[in-house]
Amino acid sequence: MAVAVSTSDSDPVAPEGEILPTTSKPAGGGGFRSHLGSLLFLLPGAVWLLIIVVYPFIATVVRSLYDGSGQNFVGLSNYKAIFSTTDIIVSLKNNVVWVVLFPFLVTFFGLVFAVLTERIRWSTAFKTIVFMPLVFSATAAGLTWASIFFIDPHTGMVNAAIQGVSNAVNPPGLYPVDPTSGQTVSSLAATGVQPGPGGTLESKTTVSAGGTVEMGLIAISPVTLQQNGATTATVPAAASGAITGLVWRDFSPTHPGVRGQVLPDEDGIPGVHLSLVDLTGSSVATTTTASDGTFKFANAGSGDFRVQITANNFQAGFNGIFFLGTQSLTPTSTASPTLQAILSLPIVDIAMIIAYLWIWAGFAMVVIGAGLAALNREVLEAAQIDGASEWQTLRRVTVPMLQPVLVVVFVTMLINVLKIFDIILNMAAPSSQAGAATLAVDIYNEFLSPTGAGLAAALAVVLFILVVPAMLFNLKRIRG
Amino acid sequence: MTVQAVPLPVAAPPPNRRFRVRPSRIVLNIVLAAIAIFWLVPSIGIAIISLRPNGTFEQSGWWTVLTAPAQLTFSNYQHLLSAGFNAGGVLDSLTTSLAITIPVTILVTVISSLTAYSLVFGRWRGRTTVFLLIVALLVLPLQMALIPVASLYKVVDNATGLHFFGSVIGTIIFHVAFGLPFGIFLMRNFYSGIPHDLLEAGRIDGAGEWTLFRKVVMPIGIPALASLAIFQFIWVWNDLLVALIFLGSSTHITLTMYLYGQTRALANNYYIISTGAVISIIIPLIVFFAFQRYFVRGVLAGAVK
Numbered sequence: 001m002a003v004a005v006s007t008s009d010s011d012p013v014a015p016e017g018e019i020l021p022t023t024s025k026p027a028g029g030g031g032f033r034s035h036l037g038s039l040l041f042l043l044p045g046a047v048w049l050l051i052i053v054v055y056p057f058i059a060t061v062v063r064s065l066y067d068g069s070g071q072n073f074v075g076l077s078n079y080k081a082i083f084s085t086t087d088i089i090v091s092l093k094n095n096v097v098w099v100v101l102f103p104f105l106v107t108f109f110g111l112v113f114a115v116l117t118e119r120i121r122w123s124t125a126f127k128t129i130v131f132m133p134l135v136f137s138a139t140a141a142g143l144t145w146a147s148i149f150f151i152d153p154h155t156g157m158v159n160a161a162i163q164g165v166s167n168a169v170n171p172p173g174l175y176p177v178d179p180t181s182g183q184t185v186s187s188l189a190a191t192g193v194q195p196g197p198g199g200t201l202e203s204k205t206t207v208s209a210g211g212t213v214e215m216g217l218i219a220i221s222p223v224t225l226q227q228n229g230a231t232t233a234t235v236p237a238a239a240s241g242a243i244t245g246l247v248w249r250d251f252s253p254t255h256p257g258v259r260g261q262v263l264p265d266e267d268g269i270p271g272v273h274l275s276l277v278d279l280t281g282s283s284v285a286t287t288t289t290a291s292d293g294t295f296k297f298a299n300a301g302s303g304d305f306r307v308q309i310t311a312n313n314f315q316a317g318f319n320g321i322f323f324l325g326t327q328s329l330t331p332t333s334t335a336s337p338t339l340q341a342i343l344s345l346p347i348v349d350i351a352m353i354i355a356y357l358w359i360w361a362g363f364a365m366v367v368i369g370a371g372l373a374a375l376n377r378e379v380l381e382a383a384q385i386d387g388a389s390e391w392q393t394l395r396r397v398t399v400p401m402l403q404p405v406l407v408v409v410f411v412t413m414l415i416n417v418l419k420i421f422d423i424i425l426n427m428a429a430p431s432s433q434a435g436a437a438t439l440a441v442d443i444y445n446e447f448l449s450p451t452g453a454g455l456a457a458a459l460a461v462v463l464f465i466l467v468v469p470a471m472l473f474n475l476k477r478i479r480g
Numbered sequence: 481m482t483v484q485a486v487p488l489p490v491a492a493p494p495p496n497r498r499f500r501v502r503p504s505r506i507v508l509n510i511v512l513a514a515i516a517i518f519w520l521v522p523s524i525g526i527a528i529i530s531l532r533p534n535g536t537f538e539q540s541g542w543w544t545v546l547t548a549p550a551q552l553t554f555s556n557y558q559h560l561l562s563a564g565f566n567a568g569g570v571l572d573s574l575t576t577s578l579a580i581t582i583p584v585t586i587l588v589t590v591i592s593s594l595t596a597y598s599l600v601f602g603r604w605r606g607r608t609t610v611f612l613l614i615v616a617l618l619v620l621p622l623q624m625a626l627i628p629v630a631s632l633y634k635v636v637d638n639a640t641g642l643h644f645f646g647s648v649i650g651t652i653i654f655h656v657a658f659g660l661p662f663g664i665f666l667m668r669n670f671y672s673g674i675p676h677d678l679l680e681a682g683r684i685d686g687a688g689e690w691t692l693f694r695k696v697v698m699p700i701g702i703p704a705l706a707s708l709a710i711f712q713f714i715w716v717w718n719d720l721l722v723a724l725i726f727l728g729s730s731t732h733i734t735l736t737m738y739l740y741g742q743t744r745a746l747a748n749n750y751y752i753i754s755t756g757a758v759i760s761i762i763i764p765l766i767v768f769f770a771f772q773r774y775f776v777r778g779v780l781a782g783a784v785k
Contacts, residue, residue: 039604041598042610048653052653052658056626056629060625116511126515135768137719137764140526148525155542157521358522363779422720440621444721447725460623
């Protein structure tokens with residue numbers, strides 16, 4: 001088994017031969033009988049193509065000039081609608097994003113892989129691995145990549161990786177408060193606590209050596225407390241020369257309305273980082289609460305202090321990026337929402353392009369690899385003998401010689417992504433479907449809509465017009 | 481290189497020998513190994529997700545099996561297969577996909593061969609024009625045909641009481657039409673390499689076109705036919721758009737439609753989606769590994785679609 005396209009094919013698909021056999025072949029026997037006979041061979045294919053491809057092609061062009069019902073001629077108004085409907089312009093924008101990024105990237109990866117695999121011993125295995133996703137449907141591949149880009153860092157691989165790095169660089173607190181979901185640190189303050197500077201909380205009253213402080217917080221999840229090993233809160237005892245106190249969850253399930261008392265079914269909040277700050281605001285000592293929520297600053301010294309719950313307790317961890325959602329890589333601006341939607345570069349486009357690269361890079365690699373194998377080795381060797389480095393040979397000799405193949409791959413992929421459809425349906429979240437749609441998706445949606453047939457036909461014609469340059473390219477290439 | 485020549489990698493001297501062994505070679509091997517792993521991870525991930533119990537996808541990553549392999553189970557597969565061949569089940573979708581893909585593959589290969597034969601060995605005028613028209617059709621978006629063909633099916637259905645729209649038959653007919661340009665293109669390029677003298681000899685001996693086609697041209701064309709068949713099989717097997725249009729109203733749906741339907745059904749059904757995805761991938765993978773060389777050739781020749 002080998003993707004090893006390079007060797008031992010004795011029966012090529014496309015043998016070198018005359019490109020367009022002419023009619024000047026020796027006429028030989030046959031005459032009228034074989035003339036008619038060979039024409040009959042054409043019949044099934046011709047009839048099939050005429051009824052299901054050629055006639056519908058013309059009918060679609062005509063249909064695009066009629067309204068949704070198909071009864072009324074409306075001229076070019078379906079086409080006007082295309083370029084005045086924001087949703088459709090957004091789809092055209094997405095087609096542009098795909099067309100600008102994907103063919104270039106896939107050709108680049110294909111070239112890099114094709115060149116690099118020539119230099120390793122296990123190139124067959126490598127090619128097989130990279131080539132394999134080509135047989136997967138865009139549906140299955142899209143669903144697979146949707147799981148990889150899943151938002152929850154516990155289950156989505158990409159977010160898990162980002163979280164790993166993020167936690168190492170910037171460890172989250174035990175009691176994270178997520179501002180992106182509207183939580184604030186100050187909303188946690190219940191009893192004897194007030195918001196302090198820089199996202200901290202601090203004791204309302206000042207305290208001096210021998211005194212005690214009780215600080216009650218609410219909106220702390222009991223699950224979090226349990227995970228952190230919380231036990232029942234105990235009222236702190238005063239200690240001479242020290243400042244003692246308690247940080248506890250000031251919420252009793254049996255007395256949900258009562259604040260300010262340490263009740264028997266209330267838990268201490270363990271592991272809270274505290275700082276003893278003097279009245280100028282500078283920290284003189286730090287400590288951490290015990291499992292029952294108590295703490296003690298021994299040798300507090302003289303003067304009045306406040307106890308501060310430092311901001312790092314509430315540092316939110318990385319909660320995952322919704323790669324398949326509506327987020328955009330372009331910043332929000334003062335431009336109108338319509339204009340912003342048209343100019344936005346949705347993050348989901350990038351995620352889908354990565355998935356699509358995973359499918360198609362093997363194709364580019366194999367086609368370019370075949371071109372590479374067919375290159376004139378003598379030219380390459382001459383370059384090396386003349387002292388060109390591998391890099392110079394690649395840039396100045398190999399790539400220019402490969403250019404025709406690179407163009408073929410590029411154009412093939414260009415046509416492919418102009419029609420991009422199934423990966424969007426299966427990968428973008430429901431919320432981002434509209435923002436990630438392309439022409440092909442719009443055609444499908446308009447097709448399903450009871451009054452959309454006219455617009456769908458016009459969109460199909462636009463798609464066809466976009467493909468025409470590639471069609472001409474192929475014709476030119478084949479005529480030689 | 482021209483299209484004809486999407487050149488078949490002719491035996492090149494083993495390229496490795498030209499290069500001396502350097503430390504950079506070790507780095508290169510490591511980098512390529514990392515890329516290979518990156519390329520494998522999605523497939524491994526979806527397979528493992530399908531082998532973990534229902535409900536675990538939302539709780540922990542599939543990579544936790546590395547430390548807790550005991551959680552692997554076939555329960556998702558049992559669950560999906562327990563629906564049997566009833567409509568809406570994964571096995572019904574599997575058979576629907578086969579019921580579409582196999583006839584399309586056969587029809588496209590046979591009809592393409594006939595047409596290509598006529599284009600290469602026929603003596604009627606306008607063959608070049610017809611061939612160029614077919615090349616133009618290669619990249620025609622099938623969206624250009626959906627609406628009229630759907631209308632056509634509905635008209636015929638109303639007139640005859642048959643079911644083309646919303647049926648496997650209608651889907652097959654559409655797929656064949658859009659498989660033909662590539663099939664004809666590929667087969668024509670192959671037949672162009674067969675010496676005309678071979679046929680002339682047969683003609684002088686009195687063989688008819690049909691005989692020449694069956695006894696001379698078809699046997700020579702088998703490698704190309706195999707490439708075309710495999711390429712076509714995978715192409716149709718993986719289609720979603722045509723199936724959604726022509727089978728959208730049917731109770732029997734293809735595997736890709738089944739998967740797409742699951743993404744729309746519930747939020748927490750990744751145990752079904754992953755298992756269905758793996759089931760849908762099995763047959764193309766078997767085809768791929770069994771006929772890799774032919775598939776690669778089809779792909780090389782297909783660098784136009």
